[in-house]
Amino acid sequence: METHFKMHLSWAREQDAKDPLKDFRKEYLFPQHNGRDVLYFTGNSLGLQPKGVQAAIDQELQDWATLGVEGHFEAQHPWFSYHEDFAPLIAPIVGAKEKEVVVMNQLTVNMHLLLISFYRPAGKRKKILFEYKPFPSDHYAFESQAKLHGYTTEEVLVEMQPREGEIQIKTEDIIAKIHELGDELATVCFGGVNYYTGQWFDMKAITVAAHEVGATCGFDLAHAAGNVPVQLHDWNIDFACWCSYKYLNSGPGGVSGAFVHERHHHNKALMRLAGWWGHNAETRFLMQPGFDPMPSAEAWQLSNAPVLSMAAHRAALELFQKTTMQHLRTKSLLLSDYLIFVIREIEKKTGQAMEIISPIDHANRGCQVSVRVKGRNKQLVKDLAREGVIVDWREPDTIRLAPVPMYNSFEDVYRFGEVIIPLLS
Ligand SMILES: Cc1ncc(COP(=O)(O)O)c(C=O)c1O
Numbered sequence: 001m002e003t004h005f006k007m008h009l010s011w012a013r014e015q016d017a018k019d020p021l022k023d024f025r026k027e028y029l030f031p032q033h034n035g036r037d038v039l040y041f042t043g044n045s046l047g048l049q050p051k052g053v054q055a056a057i058d059q060e061l062q063d064w065a066t067l068g069v070e071g072h073f074e075a076q077h078p079w080f081s082y083h084e085d086f087a088p089l090i091a092p093i094v095g096a097k098e099k100e101v102v103v104m105n106q107l108t109v110n111m112h113l114l115l116i117s118f119y120r121p122a123g124k125r126k127k128i129l130f131e132y133k134p135f136p137s138d139h140y141a142f143e144s145q146a147k148l149h150g151y152t153t154e155e156v157l158v159e160m161q162p163r164e165g166e167i168q169i170k171t172e173d174i175i176a177k178i179h180e181l182g183d184e185l186a187t188v189c190f191g192g193v194n195y196y197t198g199q200w201f202d203m204k205a206i207t208v209a210a211h212e213v214g215a216t217c218g219f220d221l222a223h224a225a226g227n228v229p230v231q232l233h234d235w236n237i238d239f240a241c242w243c244s245y246k247y248l249n250s251g252p253g254g255v256s257g258a259f260v261h262e263r264h265h266h267n268k269a270l271m272r273l274a275g276w277w278g279h280n281a282e283t284r285f286l287m288q289p290g291f292d293p294m295p296s297a298e299a300w301q302l303s304n305a306p307v308l309s310m311a312a313h314r315a316a317l318e319l320f321q322k323t324t325m326q327h328l329r330t331k332s333l334l335l336s337d338y339l340i341f342v343i344r345e346i347e348k349k350t351g352q353a354m355e356i357i358s359p360i361d362h363a364n365r366g367c368q369v370s371v372r373v374k375g376r377n378k379q380l381v382k383d384l385a386r387e388g389v390i391v392d393w394r395e396p397d398t399i400r401l402a403p404v405p406m407y408n409s410f411e412d413v414y415r416f417g418e419v420i421i422p423l424l425s
Helices: 009-018 022-027 052-074 079-094 107-118 136-148 171-184 203-212 307-320 325-350 379-386 410-424
Strands: 101-103 127-131 157-160 185-191 216-220 239-242 257-260 354-356 369-373 392-394 398-401
Touching (some): 052 307, 079 307, 107 185, 107 257, 127 136, 127 171, 157 171, 171 185, 203 216, 325 354, 379 410
Antiparallel strands (some): 101 257, 239 257, 392 398
């Protein structure tokens, strides 16, 4: 961690002036509080609206109004091939080849579609290993997949526990657990970054271990996509899915994405729930029965593109095209290190115990810093909101803060400290 940090507004402003990504902030709409931008730290929950989104959606509405069905071919971005534009936009963000990604549905829907293909229990190999306290939707997906295959949840679900008294999970323990489960393990499915602690798991090491015992390996990247520089292709991950409304800033309930490693694309025997938009594009419009999957992640696509929500996604991803995940990561680490410094200053100045439950080391986290504010309750978040500071609360005493490199500033982080100190004193 850098040691030169200062709890001074002038220092924070100097960093902002030097920040090569500073102009991106102007591309986003900040909710207002007493005539100024709120201090927004919930980009891990819902990213801010890029200013270009309105025009992107308006364009589709206008094309629909003026062209009707002809918009499929005549719209500025023809709807017929609309989905194809997204592969080059999203692939570099998740470290994939273009043919390995597809934008479709919502996250949990995609998780199910991928589990249908990659969770194929047989004989004694039927267990799913997942992280301690996964996002509940993943848990429900695993439960229902177990039942779908005729098992009880007890027979299938294995929740990777941290060590006694710890909240983060050690990679060596995950690997040992995978080896212990051995040929009983069908699939490993972790969050890339855990939604609560912000722990970024060693996705590569987990995948290697899963493959060593003959299991498939996938990730829910809701908190990783656009946050940490994942390399889905190079890490040989089988499948992954993510949402677009957090770090990808594509709007509430925005369209999701999915990754399937190219190793699986030509396996026609792989079970897929099929729809017409996954059928071979050459013969799709012959409208014949007999599903012939596309030789790409598009084979998992069921339906034609939801153009209105994808228009928001397009505008949001075009901003990512103007930078790289590496540049965002460099700022993200500086900004979150500064936040960790500010939290320690708050603790010193107020005497309030603030336990950072996110990993401190860079290799194991993204920009989210989760802090237990001991003895406090949800009133703290309401008090902060009254002062124009938006953070989120997780029971029993945790606030999650995500200084997002795209639009947060060092001044935001400094001001968080300035506002919370009197509230805790
Ligand atoms: C880690 C994680 N998984 C799954 C979901 C559910 O996403 P969706 O409602 O898009 O299916 C969320 C939503 O916040 C999440 O954070």
